[in-house]
Amino acid sequence: MRVRVEDIKAEGLSLEFVEPVEDFPVLAEMVEEGEASFLQPLTVCLRAQRTSGVVAITGTLRTRLRLACSRCLKEFDSDLEVPFELAFVEEMPSLEGFEDEEGAEVEPERVGLIPFDGEEIDLIEALQEQVVLAMPYKPLCQEACRGFCPNCGADLNAGQCECGPPEPTGKFAVLKDFKVRKP
Numbered sequence: 001m002r003v004r005v006e007d008i009k010a011e012g013l014s015l016e017f018v019e020p021v022e023d024f025p026v027l028a029e030m031v032e033e034g035e036a037s038f039l040q041p042l043t044v045c046l047r048a049q050r051t052s053g054v055v056a057i058t059g060t061l062r063t064r065l066r067l068a069c070s071r072c073l074k075e076f077d078s079d080l081e082v083p084f085e086l087a088f089v090e091e092m093p094s095l096e097g098f099e100d101e102e103g104a105e106v107e108p109e110r111v112g113l114i115p116f117d118g119e120e121i122d123l124i125e126a127l128q129e130q131v132v133l134a135m136p137y138k139p140l141c142q143e144a145c146r147g148f149c150p151n152c153g154a155d156l157n158a159g160q161c162e163c164g165p166p167e168p169t170g171k172f173a174v175l176k177d178f179k180v181r182k183p
């Protein structure tokens with residue numbers, strides 16, 4: 001997944017890539033370790049623009065993931081859409097004299113600048129980082145997933161278990177099965 005800088009004309013360059021997960025080393029490793037499951041290759045739509053020494057690349061990356069719900073452990077599928085804005089620089093600017101709030105020197109990498117050789121930009125590393133950051137940390141099959149009963153382990157999405165809300169007691173208990181019979 002490379003962008004040749006000489007192909008970026010004054011009006012910019014639009015590109016689309018469809019890239020198998022295996023081409024992203026970190027993602028491929030996650031798949032191998034069973035930490036992630038991709039149902040589709042990664043589709044990247046991007047627009048590249050160039051000004052002297054700087055290439056700005058913006059776009060969206062899409063794929064489909066199979067995730068395990070962090071509450072009920074059930075597997076479910078989910079679309080992942082990752083918008084990105086990247087800036088590649090031929091020469092890392094000197095940020096000498098610039099200091100952050102703690103008085104430490106500001107490194108160009110920390111303000112999001114990525115170095116490249118001036119001819120070609122390889123997007124693999126930068127984009128796989130975006131995907132890793134965008135993956136849900138605690139996926140939920142649904143916002144309202146009820147997970148398991150902490151007492152008996154029953155799947156509460158399938159219905160309330162025996163330990164659930166107490167049955168009505170006292171004088172209203174008799175009303176539970178009470179039906180009005182029509183004459």
Ligand SMILES: [Zn+2]
Pocket residue numbers: 069070071072073074140141142145146147
């Ligand atoms: Zn769930």
Ligand SMILES: [Zn+2]
Pocket residue numbers: 149150151152153154161162163164
């Ligand atoms: Zn229970």
